[in-house]
Amino acid sequence: MKQLSTKVTSNGHGQDSSYFLGWEEYEKNPYDEIKNPDGMIQMGLAENQLCFDLIESWLAKNPDAASLKRNGQSIFKELALFQDYHGMPEFKKAMAEFMEEIRGNRVTFDPKNIVLAAGSTSANETLMFCLAEPGDAFLLPTPYYPGFDRDLKWRTGAEIVPIHCSSSNGFQITESALQQAYQQAHKLDLKVKGVLVTNPSNPLGTALTRRELNLLVDFITSKNIHLISDEIYSGTMFGFEQFISVMDVLKDKKLENTEVSKRVHVVYSLSKDLGLPGFRVGAIYSNDDMIVSAATKMSSFGLVSSQTQYLLSALLSDKKFTSQYLEENQKRLKSRQKRLVSGLESAGITCLRSNAGLFCWVDMRHLLDTNTFEAELDLWKKIVYNVKLNISPGSSCHCTEPGWFRVCFANMSEGTLDLALKRLKTFVESTDCGRMISRSSHERLKSLRKKTVSNWVFRVSWSDRVPDER
Amino acid sequence: MSLDKNLLSKLAVGDKHGEDSPYFDGWKAYDNNPFHPEHNPQGVIQMGLAENQLCSDLIKDWIKANPHASICTAEGIDGFSDIAVFQDYHGLKQFRQAIAAFMERARGGRVRFEEERVVMSGGATGANETLMFCLADRGDAFLVPTPYYAAFDRDLSWRTGVRIIPVECNSSNNFQVTKQALESAYLNAQETGIKIKGLILANPSNPLGTSLGRETLQTLMDFINDKQIHLVCDEIYAATVFAEPGFISVAEMIQEMDHVNRDLIHIVYSLSKDMGLPGFRVGVVYSYNDAVVTCARRMSSFGLVSSQTQSFLAAMLSDQSFVDNFLKEVSKRVAKRHLIFTEGLKEMGVSCLRSNAGLFVLMDLRQMLRDQTFESEMALWRIIIDKVKINISPGSSFHCSEPGWFRVCFANMDEDTLQTALQRMKSFVLRHRENKKKRKSFQENLKLSFSSKMYDEHVRSPRLLSPHSPLVRT
Numbered sequence: 001m002k003q004l005s006t007k008v009t010s011n012g013h014g015q016d017s018s019y020f021l022g023w024e025e026y027e028k029n030p031y032d033e034i035k036n037p038d039g040m041i042q043m044g045l046a047e048n049q050l051c052f053d054l055i056e057s058w059l060a061k062n063p064d065a066a067s068l069k070r071n072g073q074s075i076f077k078e079l080a081l082f083q084d085y086h087g088m089p090e091f092k093k094a095m096a097e098f099m100e101e102i103r104g105n106r107v108t109f110d111p112k113n114i115v116l117a118a119g120s121t122s123a124n125e126t127l128m129f130c131l132a133e134p135g136d137a138f139l140l141p142t143p144y145y146p147g148f149d150r151d152l153k154w155r156t157g158a159e160i161v162p163i164h165c166s167s168s169n170g171f172q173i174t175e176s177a178l179q180q181a182y183q184q185a186h187k188l189d190l191k192v193k194g195v196l197v198t199n200p201s202n203p204l205g206t207a208l209t210r211r212e213l214n215l216l217v218d219f220i221t222s223k224n225i226h227l228i229s230d231e232i233y234s235g236t237m238f239g240f241e242q243f244i245s246v247m248d249v250l251k252d253k254k255l256e257n258t259e260v261s262k263r264v265h266v267v268y269s270l271s272k273d274l275g276l277p278g279f280r281v282g283a284i285y286s287n288d289d290m291i292v293s294a295a296t297k298m299s300s301f302g303l304v305s306s307q308t309q310y311l312l313s314a315l316l317s318d319k320k321f322t323s324q325y326l327e328e329n330q331k332r333l334k335s336r337q338k339r340l341v342s343g344l345e346s347a348g349i350t351c352l353r354s355n356a357g358l359f360c361w362v363d364m365r366h367l368l369d370t371n372t373f374e375a376e377l378d379l380w381k382k383i384v385y386n387v388k389l390n391i392s393p394g395s396s397c398h399c400t401e402p403g404w405f406r407v408c409f410a411n412m413s414e415g416t417l418d419l420a421l422k423r424l425k426t427f428v429e430s431t432d433c434g435r436m437i438s439r440s441s442h443e444r445l446k447s448l449r450k451k452t453v454s455n456w457v458f459r460v461s462w463s464d465r466v467p468d469e470r
Numbered sequence: 471m472s473l474d475k476n477l478l479s480k481l482a483v484g485d486k487h488g489e490d491s492p493y494f495d496g497w498k499a500y501d502n503n504p505f506h507p508e509h510n511p512q513g514v515i516q517m518g519l520a521e522n523q524l525c526s527d528l529i530k531d532w533i534k535a536n537p538h539a540s541i542c543t544a545e546g547i548d549g550f551s552d553i554a555v556f557q558d559y560h561g562l563k564q565f566r567q568a569i570a571a572f573m574e575r576a577r578g579g580r581v582r583f584e585e586e587r588v589v590m591s592g593g594a595t596g597a598n599e600t601l602m603f604c605l606a607d608r609g610d611a612f613l614v615p616t617p618y619y620a621a622f623d624r625d626l627s628w629r630t631g632v633r634i635i636p637v638e639c640n641s642s643n644n645f646q647v648t649k650q651a652l653e654s655a656y657l658n659a660q661e662t663g664i665k666i667k668g669l670i671l672a673n674p675s676n677p678l679g680t681s682l683g684r685e686t687l688q689t690l691m692d693f694i695n696d697k698q699i700h701l702v703c704d705e706i707y708a709a710t711v712f713a714e715p716g717f718i719s720v721a722e723m724i725q726e727m728d729h730v731n732r733d734l735i736h737i738v739y740s741l742s743k744d745m746g747l748p749g750f751r752v753g754v755v756y757s758y759n760d761a762v763v764t765c766a767r768r769m770s771s772f773g774l775v776s777s778q779t780q781s782f783l784a785a786m787l788s789d790q791s792f793v794d795n796f797l798k799e800v801s802k803r804v805a806k807r808h809l810i811f812t813e814g815l816k817e818m819g820v821s822c823l824r825s826n827a828g829l830f831v832l833m834d835l836r837q838m839l840r841d842q843t844f845e846s847e848m849a850l851w852r853i854i855i856d857k858v859k860i861n862i863s864p865g866s867s868f869h870c871s872e873p874g875w876f877r878v879c880f881a882n883m884d885e886d887t888l889q890t891a892l893q894r895m896k897s898f899v900l901r902h903r904e905n906k907k908k909r910k911s912f913q914e915n916l917k918l919s920f921s922s923k924m925y926d927e928h929v930r931s932p933r934l935l936s937p938h939s940p941l942v943r944t
Contacts (some may be wrong), residue, residue, distance in 0.1 A: 003605075003667070003698065003699075005603060008604050008762065013769075055554075056547055059542045059547060060547065066540065066542035066543050067533075068533075068540075077523070080526060080748070080750065081521060081749055083749050119557075121771050121772060122771075122772045129481050129629055130479055130481065133479055133480060134608075136479075150771070155769070155772075224477070226477070277554075277556075278776070278777030279554065279777060280774050280775075280776050288473050290472060290483065291473075291478065291482060294481065295482075297489060298487075298629070301599055301773055302596060303592060304776070305751050305779045307750060307778060307782070308779065311542060
């Protein structure tokens with residue numbers, strides 16, 4: 001094996017993690033309403049399958065885009081040959097405007113500062129190659145998307161140092177946690193090059209508060225490091241609050257066109273908001289020319305297929321479609337999330353209150369035998385193998401507290417979601433905790449609701465006391 | 471104001487991407503003043519881009535006749551949602567099967583490719599980089615015969631930190647790679663403590679336009695097997711072979727030479743050249759080593775093929791009669807273009823390296839150099855770009871060890887444009903010959919009488935008095 005690189009022989013790809021093992025179990029026995037009703041239901045996949053009908057009906061009304069034509073003339077040859085790594089100008093313009101629309105047109109994105117990539121997977125890795133040497137570190141708040149271990153570290157040699165967040169304040173980022181992480185990196189002799197956050201967060205399903213965003217911008221300003229804001233779920237915000245982007249904060253702090261703004265970068269993708277992960281559309285947005293230039297050259301390793309660029313530039317340029325889509329998408333996500341949350345509640349399970357994303361961060365601490373990760377893994381195995389639900393254990397997201405699970409709700413039909421909830425309820429009722437519930441369900445639910453309300457109250461009071469800005 | 475460079479990685483601020491090379495100046499000249507038969511007939515003709523524009527009509531016709539192949543048309547829309555969510559890095563099974571079948575047919579059905587070994591990548595660019603990540607660590611090296619594709623410097627080395635050790639080939643034997651050259655390069659590397667992990671080359675070759683003969687392939691396979699190092703064969707021009715000895719893939723050689731360790735053999739493929747679809751970003755890593763297949767597949771997350779494209783190609787490449795006809799036509803049309811161009815050059819006394827494949831020829835302009843140096847090569851190249859207005863690629867950008875060779879592409883334009891290019895070349899070559907004669911005779915006459923000739927030469931060739939006239943310098 002010494003003939004191969006260490007990347008082959010090590011497990012830096014991270015795919016031995018439970019996050020991926022659950023997927024593998026699902027592949028062996030996938031649920032199908034008719035063909036395999038007892039199969040495993042996939043709740044570990046953050047996909048948005050709620051709005052295909054809107055895209056399909058747009059395609060039916062726009063045959064030119066659908067069949068690679070422009071004004072009735074085939075442009076197949078032009079598309080077949082188009083491999084300019086600057087990307088299609090009309091596509092980047094449409095992407096920029098779509099990103100602006102999601103942010104209420106409060107901020108502007110210059111298409112020239114957009115670099116296309118093969119999904120946000122590639123965008124994140126490319127940014128690491130541009131900002132960090134092997135051995136440099138980026139700080140990430142926990143819990144975080146398990147794929148980051150691969151995307152940020154594997155081939156780049158960069159390191160991740162966690163910013164520990166806890167349920168005591170709804171997993172929000174605090175100043176002391178940031179400083180602690182920074183010190184920890186120094187103890188490990190790692191040079192910190194920046195902070196990377198996902199906003200809205202995966203796996204929490206919450207958008208960062210203005211307080212947290214201000215904290216982050218102040219922090220990277222004082223430490224002279226970068227801030228990467230992975231905003232791929234920005235279009236899934238369904239709470240009553242509006243999405244606050246790091247670009248909003250730069251504007252509000254009057255930091256646009258300053259040196260600090262050149263250290264703030266946004267990653268975007270159409271995989272979550274539009275539900276098109278198969279099309280591999282990612283983007284880096286940076287205010288720094290050198291980074292745009294270097295990342296553009298690196299995009300050669302993962303350009304977006306020209307036929308996909310063409311199709312989507314037509315789709316996203318249709319403003320009537322995009323505004324209708326964003327509104328409807330949010331509505332459907334909200335309704336789905338409510339269905340999951342109330343279904344879980346009836347099983348005596350609460351979630352972190354969420355306002356975005358395609359999943360909930362579910363609190364199953366009360367179902368653990370002991371407050372340990374071993375117990376979490378045991379519970380997870382029962383849920384995967386006995387209840388036949390693939391959900392993601394918090395440990396795979398580097399959560400510091402055992403008992404939290406990410407459960408997705410937007411990648412299945414309503415009927416399937418109801419069935420999953422039914423199975424879970426049955427399982428919970430069969431455990432000791434469940435028996436407690438059935439014995440004094442009223443008491444239990446009351447105390448659970450109180451717990452939920454307390455979390456809410458705590459989060460609101462922690463913020464700027466202006467509910468809109470949550 | 472820009473960021474402090476210390477805040478960025480060395481990769482970001484350095485120039486190891488290779489794009490500051492003069493190779494790209496030609497492109498810039500073209501971008502600033504592109505030829506168009508009606509709108510800009512005096513513009514620069516692009517002959518530096520190895521694109522295959524000869525068979526797009528065949529694909530267009532197929533698309534028209536097969537609307538179900540697109541997930542966006544009324545006939546194909548039922549597949550839209552399944553394809554739109556499909557991001558499994560194994561790729562669509564039908565796509566892998568179709569690619570394997572296409573690769574087999576491009577090799578005359580003489581080999582079998584297993585679809586489980588077909589791994590996607592972001593074009594051959596992504597495939598080559600991925601293989602380096604899998605086969606070598608930072609600081610390790612790969613042998614590459616010269617001249618080689620200019621962007622290998624970026625694709626193989628830039629982000630991987632893998633070194634390229636050139637294996638010099640020269641025109642005395644038509645740039646064929648020899649056992650001696652390989653052994654010598656290997657030994658030198660060893661002596662300086664460099665760890666060679668393998669050998670990588672393109673077959674058919676870019677920029678030579680030649681495919682490897684059986685004997686050379688045997689030599690290569692024996693060499694890597696003896697050293698137990700990897701062999702990566704970039705076969706992206708496989709279907710462009712139009713003459714003897716035909717295309718012999720390393721996949722065929724494996725069948726014949728079963729003493730060779732298969733774990734060392736890897737193929738890179740793409741649809742960018744054979745099918746003329748560079749925009750669709752379809753690259754393939756095909757390895758006979760299971761661990762490499764697994765790792766490359768995980769890495770393909772960084773450059774998967776759009777599922778929309780996978781689905782379309784799965785349908786088109788499963789159409790056997792389309793594929794067979796297409797492959798036949800590619801070879802025929804490339805042969806025709808090659809003939810027109812090489813005959814055209816021959817008429818003006820310009821020869822090329824004898825070739826049987828590729829979308830270009832390696833033109834021999836050594837006679838036109840002032841002296842056999844790379845400075846002269848660059849000077850000649852600048853004239854060709856600035857005055858003749860043709861963008862061609864100087865041999866130095868391909869790390870050629872001998873000055874005077876230029877790669878010229880012929881398949882990325884229509885026939886009329888090719889003829890225009892030939893006309894311009896002809897005028898230039900004839901003028902150059904004229905001037906050379908005049909200079910020679912001037913130099914001879916100079917010995918007779920210096921002062922009286924000053925007047926005459928001013929009348930005969932005023933440009934001599936202008937030391938800055940580029941034509942004079944050559």
